[in-house]
Amino acid sequence: MKQYLELCQRIVDDGVWIENKRTNKRCLTVVNADLTFDVANNQFPLITTRKSFWKSAIAELLGYIRGYDNAADFRALGTKTWDMNANDNLAWLNNPHRKGEDDMGRVYGVQGRSWQKSDGSTIDQLRKIVDNLSEGIDDRGEILTFYNPGEFDMGCLRPCMHTHTFSLLGDTLYLTSYQRSCDVPLGLNFNQVQVYTLLALMAQITGKKPGLAYHKIINAHIYEDQLSLLRDVQLTRTPFASPKLIINPKIKSLEDLETWVTMDDFEVLGYEHHEAIKYPFSV
Numbered sequence: 001m002k003q004y005l006e007l008c009q010r011i012v013d014d015g016v017w018i019e020n021k022r023t024n025k026r027c028l029t030v031v032n033a034d035l036t037f038d039v040a041n042n043q044f045p046l047i048t049t050r051k052s053f054w055k056s057a058i059a060e061l062l063g064y065i066r067g068y069d070n071a072a073d074f075r076a077l078g079t080k081t082w083d084m085n086a087n088d089n090l091a092w093l094n095n096p097h098r099k100g101e102d103d104m105g106r107v108y109g110v111q112g113r114s115w116q117k118s119d120g121s122t123i124d125q126l127r128k129i130v131d132n133l134s135e136g137i138d139d140r141g142e143i144l145t146f147y148n149p150g151e152f153d154m155g156c157l158r159p160c161m162h163t164h165t166f167s168l169l170g171d172t173l174y175l176t177s178y179q180r181s182c183d184v185p186l187g188l189n190f191n192q193v194q195v196y197t198l199l200a201l202m203a204q205i206t207g208k209k210p211g212l213a214y215h216k217i218i219n220a221h222i223y224e225d226q227l228s229l230l231r232d233v234q235l236t237r238t239p240f241a242s243p244k245l246i247i248n249p250k251i252k253s254l255e256d257l258e259t260w261v262t263m264d265d266f267e268v269l270g271y272e273h274h275e276a277i278k279y280p281f282s283v
């Protein structure tokens with residue numbers, strides 16, 4: 001929580017106002033932030049200075065793991081986070097690649113599970129990583145990347161948290177996640193839960209011990225219409241201690257994640273938090 005609050009304060013104190021063309025809003029912006037989460041000791045980085053909808057964040061992650069490309073599938077898992085980008089974004093609505101209501105196109109998990117090759121076949125990046133790690137192999141290229149510039153025009157949004165690199169030291173698994181663009185009041189609240197949970201889940205299904213998760217952010221920003229709520233409300237609150245994330249130990253494989261896992265397989269213990277804050281969302 002300390003790292004999150006320090007980043008918020010840094011943006012408020014040192015941020016530069018940058019005009020964003022896509023959303024037509026100004027963003028108070030800093031460049032480069034490094035967060036570290038202690039997954040080994042179950043220090044779940046859930047925001048406590050407001051109510052955080054952590055199930056929605058984990059549902060989104062599970063949708064990426066499954067390779068979903070449709071906001072309706074994300075809703076069925078328990079999150080509405082893709083509704084606006086799939087259905088309310090004019091550039092995407094006018095894009096000939098859009099297959100209709102709720103389609104997100106070739107974003108995130110689609111790239112992770114079925115990256116298209118020029119011969120028409122596909123690459124399942126996640127399957128290869130799970131197979132290698134399960135056998136104790138780290139080929140120094142255990143990289144899951146959603147960043148495919150050749151297909152940006154086929155999706156509703158370029159991926160923000162775009163690359164996850166796994167590293168094995170003995171039987172301890174580490175994760176380094178890269179994020180090019182970060183909406184600190186809304187997105188980061190979800191993204192840090194996802195980085196943490198991705199390492200915890202990957203360690204569990206490959207039979208490794210989880211170590212640290214490193215979260216590297218490039219452009220960290222606050223939209224102009226979020227600033228007063230963040231600075232004058234959220235930042236004046238005193239944080240509570242980190243809660244714990246409990247994952248159903250019956251989850252043992254990638255197939256389990258793909259087939260029967262639901263949000264009921266995740267539980268948070270000891271979550272003390274301040275009241276919810278409704279931040280404006282920019283499409």
Ligand SMILES: Nc1nc(=O)c2c([nH]1)NC[C@@H]1CN(c3ccc(C(=O)N[C@@H](CCC(=O)O)C(=O)O)cc3)CN21
Nearest residue numbers: 053056081082085183186187189190277279281282283
């Ligand atoms: N401007 C913007 N910020 C983002 O964080 C973001 C995007 N766009 N587009 C793609 C995804 C979608 N994400 C989202 C979308 C919505 C919420 C959101 O509304 N969160 C609320 C309520 C969540 C709930 O009730 O489930 C929150 O208070 O955290 C969060 C992240 C993260 N990403």
Ligand SMILES: O=c1ccn([C@H]2C[C@H](O)[C@@H](COP(=O)(O)O)O2)c(=O)[nH]1
Nearest residue numbers: 022158160161181182183187188191
């Ligand atoms: O996981 C996510 C997804 C998106 N965001 C935020 C970061 C930006 O505010 C927008 C994306 O806009 P771009 O113009 O494509 O950078 O969504 C996030 O924080 N986390």
